Amino acid sequence: MEVRDLTRVLGGRPVVDGATFSAQRAEITCVLGPNGAGKTTTIECLEGLQRPDGGSVRVLDADPWHAGAAHRARVGVMLQDGGLPQSVTPQRLLAHLDRLYSGTTLLAELSEQLELSPFARTPVRRLSGGQRQRVALAAALLARPDVAFLDEPSAGLDPHAQREVHALLRRTADDGAALVVTTHSFTEAERLADRLVIMHRGTVVAEGSPAQVSAGSSLEQRYFELTDAAAA
Numbered sequence: 001m002e003v004r005d006l007t008r009v010l011g012g013r014p015v016v017d018g019a020t021f022s023a024q025r026a027e028i029t030c031v032l033g034p035n036g037a038g039k040t041t042t043i044e045c046l047e048g049l050q051r052p053d054g055g056s057v058r059v060l061d062a063d064p065w066h067a068g069a070a071h072r073a074r075v076g077v078m079l080q081d082g083g084l085p086q087s088v089t090p091q092r093l094l095a096h097l098d099r100l101y102s103g104t105t106l107l108a109e110l111s112e113q114l115e116l117s118p119f120a121r122t123p124v125r126r127l128s129g130g131q132r133q134r135v136a137l138a139a140a141l142l143a144r145p146d147v148a149f150l151d152e153p154s155a156g157l158d159p160h161a162q163r164e165v166h167a168l169l170r171r172t173a174d175d176g177a178a179l180v181v182t183t184h185s186f187t188e189a190e191r192l193a194d195r196l197v198i199m200h201r202g203t204v205v206a207e208g209s210p211a212q213v214s215a216g217s218s219l220e221q222r223y224f225e226l227t228d229a230a231a232a
């Protein structure tokens with residue numbers, strides 16, 4: 001997938017302002033940046049949920065805004081707030097999605113790997129934040145997507161669940177998917193990323209391998225240098 005000179009104007013100002021980066025298959029691309037940097041807006045343009053005001057976005061060689069059902073079925077999406085229906089149970093929700101894909105999904109594997117069974121029959125609104133995250137991640141990866149956009153997938157997870165999620169994301173990328181993951185955790189980015197993107201004030205201030213982006217410093221130090229410099 002590729003973002004080129006993307007602009008998105010919201011509330012009368014460009015919240016994404018000329019962002020350019022790409023992500024490849026079989027890789028995890030982590031997108032970092034301060035609150036309000038434009039990460040979610042950019043990702044929603046890639047998901048086909050927002051329409052760019054300028055520049056271009058391409059996902060699996062298509063324009064996601066105009067793409068049809070066949071394209072969307074190949075794209076996994078985990079929204080920042082989970083985006084799950086509140087009154088349904090995880091079991092019902094995932095069974096429904098499984099049927100949409102004719103029962104060819106990773107339902108059994110993901111239920112086991114994300115340990116969903118203890119709360120499979122509890123309505124979503126009664127789940128803990130971390131449990132909801134795990135259900136949302138299962139929903140995003142259920143249909144073996146070729147590309148998945150995961151907005152802070154491990155936010156609020158306990159360390160064990162985080163470890164499981166990281167292993168799952170690595171396996172999913174190793175199977176050939178392109179994963180684009182937003183995070184605020186340097187540890188997570190260092191552990192997961194094949195490629196890093198740092199956004200600030202709607203633009204990309206660094207992109208490359210972790211070694212390229214860190215440029216001899218720690219990622220944390222480099223992040224503060226880049227975002228402070230861009231703010232000045």
Ligand SMILES: Nc1ncnc2c1ncn2[C@@H]1O[C@H](COP(=O)(O)OP(=O)(O)OP(=O)(O)O)[C@@H](O)[C@H]1O
Nearest residue numbers: 010011015033034035036037038039040041042080
């Ligand atoms: N519909 C809207 N109208 C006006 N402003 C908006 C709208 N949606 C988002 N914004 C603004 O756009 C900016 C970018 O928001 P976005 O959610 O993309 O940031 P983010 O990098 O994902 O932040 P976070 O790390 O907090 O999730 C923010 O300043 C936000 O207030």
